[in-house]
Amino acid sequence: MPLLVTGSIGIDTVETPAGKRADVVGGSAIYFSYAASFFTPVRLVGVMGEDAPSAFVDIFQGRPVDTTGLERRKGSKTFRWHGSYVENLNEAVTVEVDLNVLAERAPKIPEAFLDSRYIFLANTHPSLQQEMLGNLKHRKLVVADTMNLWITTQREELLKLLKQIDGLVLNDGEARLLTDQKNLVAAARDVLKLGPKFVVIKKGEHGCLMASDRDTFTLPAFPADKVVDPTGAGDTFAGGMMGYLATQGSFTASTIKRALAFGTVVASFTISDFSLAGLQNTSRDQIDTRWDQFKQAMSF
Amino acid sequence: MPLLVTGSIGIDTVETPAGKRADVVGGSAIYFSYAASFFTPVRLVGVMGEDAPSAFVDIFQGRPVDTTGLERRKGSKTFRWHGSYVENLNEAVTVEVDLNVLAERAPKIPEAFLDSRYIFLANTHPSLQQEMLGNLKHRKLVVADTMNLWITTQREELLKLLKQIDGLVLNDGEARLLTDQKNLVAAARDVLKLGPKFVVIKKGEHGCLMASDRDTFTLPAFPADKVVDPTGAGDTFAGGMMGYLATQGSFTASTIKRALAFGTVVASFTISDFSLAGLQNTSRDQIDTRWDQFKQAMSF
Numbered sequence: 001m002p003l004l005v006t007g008s009i010g011i012d013t014v015e016t017p018a019g020k021r022a023d024v025v026g027g028s029a030i031y032f033s034y035a036a037s038f039f040t041p042v043r044l045v046g047v048m049g050e051d052a053p054s055a056f057v058d059i060f061q062g063r064p065v066d067t068t069g070l071e072r073r074k075g076s077k078t079f080r081w082h083g084s085y086v087e088n089l090n091e092a093v094t095v096e097v098d099l100n101v102l103a104e105r106a107p108k109i110p111e112a113f114l115d116s117r118y119i120f121l122a123n124t125h126p127s128l129q130q131e132m133l134g135n136l137k138h139r140k141l142v143v144a145d146t147m148n149l150w151i152t153t154q155r156e157e158l159l160k161l162l163k164q165i166d167g168l169v170l171n172d173g174e175a176r177l178l179t180d181q182k183n184l185v186a187a188a189r190d191v192l193k194l195g196p197k198f199v200v201i202k203k204g205e206h207g208c209l210m211a212s213d214r215d216t217f218t219l220p221a222f223p224a225d226k227v228v229d230p231t232g233a234g235d236t237f238a239g240g241m242m243g244y245l246a247t248q249g250s251f252t253a254s255t256i257k258r259a260l261a262f263g264t265v266v267a268s269f270t271i272s273d274f275s276l277a278g279l280q281n282t283s284r285d286q287i288d289t290r291w292d293q294f295k296q297a298m299s300f
Numbered sequence: 301m302p303l304l305v306t307g308s309i310g311i312d313t314v315e316t317p318a319g320k321r322a323d324v325v326g327g328s329a330i331y332f333s334y335a336a337s338f339f340t341p342v343r344l345v346g347v348m349g350e351d352a353p354s355a356f357v358d359i360f361q362g363r364p365v366d367t368t369g370l371e372r373r374k375g376s377k378t379f380r381w382h383g384s385y386v387e388n389l390n391e392a393v394t395v396e397v398d399l400n401v402l403a404e405r406a407p408k409i410p411e412a413f414l415d416s417r418y419i420f421l422a423n424t425h426p427s428l429q430q431e432m433l434g435n436l437k438h439r440k441l442v443v444a445d446t447m448n449l450w451i452t453t454q455r456e457e458l459l460k461l462l463k464q465i466d467g468l469v470l471n472d473g474e475a476r477l478l479t480d481q482k483n484l485v486a487a488a489r490d491v492l493k494l495g496p497k498f499v500v501i502k503k504g505e506h507g508c509l510m511a512s513d514r515d516t517f518t519l520p521a522f523p524a525d526k527v528v529d530p531t532g533a534g535d536t537f538a539g540g541m542m543g544y545l546a547t548q549g550s551f552t553a554s555t556i557k558r559a560l561a562f563g564t565v566v567a568s569f570t571i572s573d574f575s576l577a578g579l580q581n582t583s584r585d586q587i588d589t590r591w592d593q594f595k596q597a598m599s600f
Contacts, residue, residue, distance in 0.1 A: 089482070182389070183524075183525055183526070183527065184523075185523045185524060185525035186525045186526075189525065203506070206503070206506040206507075206520075207506075207507075207518075207520055209523065215597075216523050216525075217523065217597035217598075218507075218520035218521070218523050218597075219520065219598075220506075220507060220518035220519065220520050221518070223484075223485045223509065223516050223517065223518050224483075224485060225483055225485035225486045225489065225516075226483070226486075227483065254600060257600040258600045261600055295600060297515075297517035297518075298517075298519075298598040298599065298600070299598065299599055300554060300557040300558045300561055300595060300598070
């Protein structure tokens with residue numbers, strides 16, 4: 001089943017203990033799409049400026065990513081992010097951020113995408129997320145991401161969104177901020193009271209926590225002895241998870257767990273190199289092999 | 301198989317967001333022994349001062365813990381620790397510590413304990429750990445814990461100890477300090493080069509990482525929505541792990557993984573109440589039930 005994603009398209013500059021890369025391909029929707037495309041066809045909706053290099057389209061060459069919804073807007077500039085992981089590989093410090101085209105009107109969802117049933121609303125203003133969602137009448141599974149900024153400044157809009165989605169993906173700090181609970185299990189349960197049927201809390205190198213009405217469990221991250229660039233780990237985790245779910249008919253705890261394991265494994269390839277390079281050097285076979293290893297490691 | 305443990309006997313004062321308890325039963329060997337006794341007979345070797353309340357012996361009433369090696373030393377004072385988890389439930393701040401009797405000569409291992417094959421050297425001076433070990437000629441499995449203080453000030457003695465043990469248990473900060481590696485997988489591999497056949501890095505609420513020549517894997521903690529007092533979590537994790545291993549004939553990756561899962565589950569009961577109360581209100585049946593839940597949660 002095709003999976004629709006909307007989110008940011010960005011030009012990144014990243015510093016990590018392994019080095020620095022300037023003006024590389026980034027953005028939540030780009031990372032997400034690449035990861036999900038290992039599993040299912042992806043429909044990408046996003047907007048970039050006229051300064052965006054052709055790499056944003058080229059990167060999906062030969063992959064099942066439909067870039068019809070990728071708008072190159074004249075007179076606008078692409079979203080830019082400059083982050084540093086030099087002090088802490090598990091959390092980026094934003095050195096500079098320029099919203100640019102992200103502060104303008106939302107991109108348009110192509111007609112041919114309006115029948116999408118699997119939808120991922122990557123992180124953006126919750127009003128835009130609701131607007132996007134309003135146009136998608138055939139939805140079967142909607143999962144959203146969000147961030148500190150919206151939790152703090154757009155709480156009412158975010159709470160409205162939460163009543164319309166099936167799943168919420170967010171990181172540990174965001175979960176604590178949203179619920180005012182220090183304990184993550186308690187935070188997850190409080191998120192469920194706000195609407196979503198399930199919530200996935202991303203804990204970076206410490207894995208993830210999933211909670212639904214019936215289940216609460218944690219999975220560790222895949223043990224990595226070399227982390228080059230953590231940028232996009234969370235987005236590709238979500239991409240692997242949603243990509244797998246879009247191939248499944250039901251969303252039992254077991255299906256979600258298998259999906260989270262795919263997300264975990266895909267993210268472990270992402271962090272092995274800068275920008276998208278880690279994923280570009282990965283095959284579905286390698287993902288499946290590592291998934292089997294991960295499953296085996298968790299089994300006793 | 302009986303399991304011999306030597307470590308600290310302490311009178312604790314603990315502050316957590318849930319409240320404060322003064323002068324309660326504590327110490328690594330006490331926590332460890334109680335946890336291990338759910339699985340196997342325990343031989344406790346430790347020393348307390350004449351000020352120690354009878355609670356240190358009474359607490360093991362009706363449990364398979366042989367307290368013959370628990371010395372009450374006249375003219376000495378019991379080790380005391382005052383810690384606070386008010387700011388961070390995952391890491392204690394030491395408010396005050398008085399080594400007292402721990403700074404004196406080591407306790408004597410009773411004759412009847414000298415045939416012990418399973419040995420846990422809880423955290424103390426690495427010279428004392430080696431001295432203890434020298435008296436135990438029938439050892440089959442020796443695992444030790446250590447701490448920042450010895451890594452920094454007694455590195456040579458600690459390195460000598462590491463060549464004589466099968467397994468090392470330590471927390472993430474200690475592993476980084478010992479190896480000068482930020483990445484925990486790399487740190488674990490470096491520990492193996494120092495002697496131990498396996499190493500278990502405890503990550504508190506984030507679970508544990510195990511590495512041996514052949515395997516590297518992580519297990520999450522049991523998701524807890526209420527943490528009252530984390531004191532003793534690491535010691536009871538080790539107690540559950542070693543208690544289970546002492547009932548097994550071999551130490552394959554699979555056996556160690558099952559042992560780590562028992563340690564994880566026992567620790568989840570420890571943190572549910574102050575001091576030993578969480579464990580005192582727990583039965584082996586409850587441990588087995590939660591272990592099954594944990595195993596199930598990890599399986600996909």
